[in-house]
Amino acid sequence: TLETAVVTEIPETPTVVATGPLTDGALAADIEKRCGTRLSFFDAAAPIVSFESLDKEKVFFAARYGRGDADYINCPMNKEEYENFYQALITAERAPLHDCDKDAFRVYEGCMPIEVLASRGMDTMRFGPMKPVGLTDPRTGHRPWAVVQLRRENQEGTMYNLVGFQTNLKFPEQKRVFSMIPGLEHAEFHRYGVMHRNSFLDSPRLLDADYHFxxxxxxxxxxxxxxxxxxxxxAASGILAGKNLARRLQGKAPLILPRETMMGALAAYISSAPTENFQPMGANMGxxxxxxxxxxxxxxKYQAYADRGMAALEQYLRDAEQ
Structure with missing residues (x-):
C-alpha cells in the first residue's frame, strides 16, 4: 500500500528510512535526537588516489616534527614547482554552481575549495594545507618550499586523501592540475573532489553492515x-536494507555481503570506517x-576484481539459503 504524507518522526514500527541527503525539519531533528548527535554536514570532499599509483621515489612518510606515527604521505615541492602549480590552479576551469549552493562558499570557511584559497594570494596555501613546517625531505635533507599531504582513507592503506584539497574544479582539470604535484604524475583517482551541500549519518558509530540502526x-x-x-x-543499499528488515521479521539471519563484492565493501566501509572524519564513499576498486x-x-585487474566478486556473491547466496 502506498501512502503519501508528510513524515515528521520515525515510527516505532519496523521501518527503513531512506529520505535522502536533504532531510530537513522535524524529521531531521528526530533523527538527530535518536543518533545522539547532530547530522554531519559537509559541502566539500577532497580527491582520493590509489597508493599503488604514487611515485614512491618522490614521496615520503612522515609526521610533522616526528611526532606520533608517520601516517601521512608527503609530496614535497620546491619553489618553482609550487609557483607553476599555483598558476595552473588559479586559472583552472571550475564546475558551475547551482544558485542554492553558492552560499556554501561563504558559510563553510573550513571547507573552502583549494582554488578559492589559492586565489587569495600566492603564499596562502603555504600557510594553510601546504605548509611545510616540521617536515624534512629525505632526498634533500632540507625543509621543502611546500608540501601536499596525503592521509590514509581506508584501513588497508590502498587509498589516500589529498588533505585540504576539497575542490570545485571540473574533473579533467583536477586530473591535469593535481598531476603536477610531485609523486602524483601518474596518480589513479578513485574519487575526484566535489563541492556540494549534503548531510549524512555518522554511520560507523550508528549502523551495522546490514544497515540496521x-x-x-x-x-x-x-x-x-x-x-x-x-x-x-x-539504490542497492535500499534493496539490502529492505531485504534485511524482511529477513529480521522472518527470523532469518541478515544478508551481509562478502567484502569482495562492491556492496559488501561499501557496507563494511560505512559501518566500520577507521577515519575520524568519516565521509561518504562511492563504488570504486580501491x-x-x-x-x-x-x-x-x-x-x-578490474576484470579479476569483478570475477572474484561474482564468485563470492554466488557462493554466499547459496550458503545463505541453506
Whole structure:
C-alpha cells in the first residue's frame, strides 16, 4: 500500500528510512535526537588516489616534527614547482554552481575549495594545507618550499586523501592540475573532489553492515544519508536494507555481503570506517580487498576484481539459503 504524507518522526514500527541527503525539519531533528548527535554536514570532499599509483621515489612518510606515527604521505615541492602549480590552479576551469549552493562558499570557511584559497594570494596555501613546517625531505635533507599531504582513507592503506584539497574544479582539470604535484604524475583517482551541500549519518558509530540502526530494533537506514555516494550505490543499499528488515521479521539471519563484492565493501566501509572524519564513499576498486596476485593491466585487474566478486556473491547466496 502506498501512502503519501508528510513524515515528521520515525515510527516505532519496523521501518527503513531512506529520505535522502536533504532531510530537513522535524524529521531531521528526530533523527538527530535518536543518533545522539547532530547530522554531519559537509559541502566539500577532497580527491582520493590509489597508493599503488604514487611515485614512491618522490614521496615520503612522515609526521610533522616526528611526532606520533608517520601516517601521512608527503609530496614535497620546491619553489618553482609550487609557483607553476599555483598558476595552473588559479586559472583552472571550475564546475558551475547551482544558485542554492553558492552560499556554501561563504558559510563553510573550513571547507573552502583549494582554488578559492589559492586565489587569495600566492603564499596562502603555504600557510594553510601546504605548509611545510616540521617536515624534512629525505632526498634533500632540507625543509621543502611546500608540501601536499596525503592521509590514509581506508584501513588497508590502498587509498589516500589529498588533505585540504576539497575542490570545485571540473574533473579533467583536477586530473591535469593535481598531476603536477610531485609523486602524483601518474596518480589513479578513485574519487575526484566535489563541492556540494549534503548531510549524512555518522554511520560507523550508528549502523551495522546490514544497515540496521544500533539504537532501535527494527530500524534501518538506506541511501545516501548512510554514507554511500551515488545513485546505484544508494539504490542497492535500499534493496539490502529492505531485504534485511524482511529477513529480521522472518527470523532469518541478515544478508551481509562478502567484502569482495562492491556492496559488501561499501557496507563494511560505512559501518566500520577507521577515519575520524568519516565521509561518504562511492563504488570504486580501491575499497575492495587486494587481489592475491599482482596484475599490471588496469582492464585485466578490474576484470579479476569483478570475477572474484561474482564468485563470492554466488557462493554466499547459496550458503545463505541453506
Amino acid at each position: 544500533r539504537g532501535q530494533d527494527g530500524l534501518y537506514f538506506a541511501g545516501q544519508m548512510t554514507g554511500v555516494e551515488g545513485y546505484m550505490e544508494s 575499497i575492495l580487498p587486494d587481489l592475491p596476485e599482482r596484475i599490471r593491466g588496469k582492464q585485466e
